[in-house]
Amino acid sequence: MKPSSSDERAFTIRTVTGDDLPAVAALDERISGIAKPDYWQDVFERYGGRRKGRYFLMAEDQNKKLLGYIMGEVRAWEFDSPPCGWIFGINVDSDTRLGGIGTALYLAICDGFRKFGVHTVRTTVSRKNELVMSFFRSQGMMASHYIQLETELES
Numbered sequence: 001m002k003p004s005s006s007d008e009r010a011f012t013i014r015t016v017t018g019d020d021l022p023a024v025a026a027l028d029e030r031i032s033g034i035a036k037p038d039y040w041q042d043v044f045e046r047y048g049g050r051r052k053g054r055y056f057l058m059a060e061d062q063n064k065k066l067l068g069y070i071m072g073e074v075r076a077w078e079f080d081s082p083p084c085g086w087i088f089g090i091n092v093d094s095d096t097r098l099g100g101i102g103t104a105l106y107l108a109i110c111d112g113f114r115k116f117g118v119h120t121v122r123t124t125v126s127r128k129n130e131l132v133m134s135f136f137r138s139q140g141m142m143a144s145h146y147i148q149l150e151t152e153l154e155s
């Protein structure tokens with residue numbers, strides 16, 4: 001993946017490796033307040049390394065400190081949708097936000113999606129998460145003609 005940098009603070013974007021997993025899980029736990037070791041192991045097994053159309057990318061500073069990560073994949077023909085890029089997770093360390101790292105991660109994963117001929121990028125955002133909503137809107141994303149439906153399952 002092409003390196004990215006900002007004037008204020010140089011950083012690099014690269015694929016997450018197994019060695020990075022504890023730092024990624026710790027960053028998520030700091031932000032979400034929930035430890036999810038099994039989830040992160042599963043994400044790494046499915047998306048880590050160089051897998052066709054699957055991306056688990058991170059930004060790190062010059063001291064190799066994790067600054068943020070993004071995950072996504074190319075999905076095809078779900079509910080008749082032609083192949084599109086799906087982003088299903090992004091987090092940037094609170095100390096380094098508003099420095100262009102989220103944007104660099106987003107652009108890097110979009111570069112990956114383009115290699116598969118994809119023209120559309122999708123994600124799901126909680127209506128309560130105005131921060132993430134503002135971020136994705138700043139990338140040009142808008143509500144699409146797909147909507148999510150859900151129900152509570154009776155036990």
Ligand SMILES: CC(C)(COP(=O)(O)OP(=O)(O)OC[C@H]1O[C@@H](n2cnc3c(N)ncnc32)[C@H](O)[C@@H]1OP(=O)(O)O)[C@@H](O)C(=O)NCCC(=O)NCCS
Nearest residue numbers: 089090091092097098099100101102103131132134135138
């Ligand atoms: C959303 C997030 C990834 C943005 O990362 P970032 O590195 O700060 O993003 P950038 O610096 O590239 O910002 C890009 C644009 O996003 C928007 N944005 C970012 N932070 C914002 C804020 N606090 N308020 C309003 N808009 C904001 C702005 O339009 C910004 O552009 P600008 O700086 O020119 O105004 C980061 O805030 C984050 O990790 N938040 C928590 C994510 C989360 O809840 N993840 C769990 C669900 S996936």
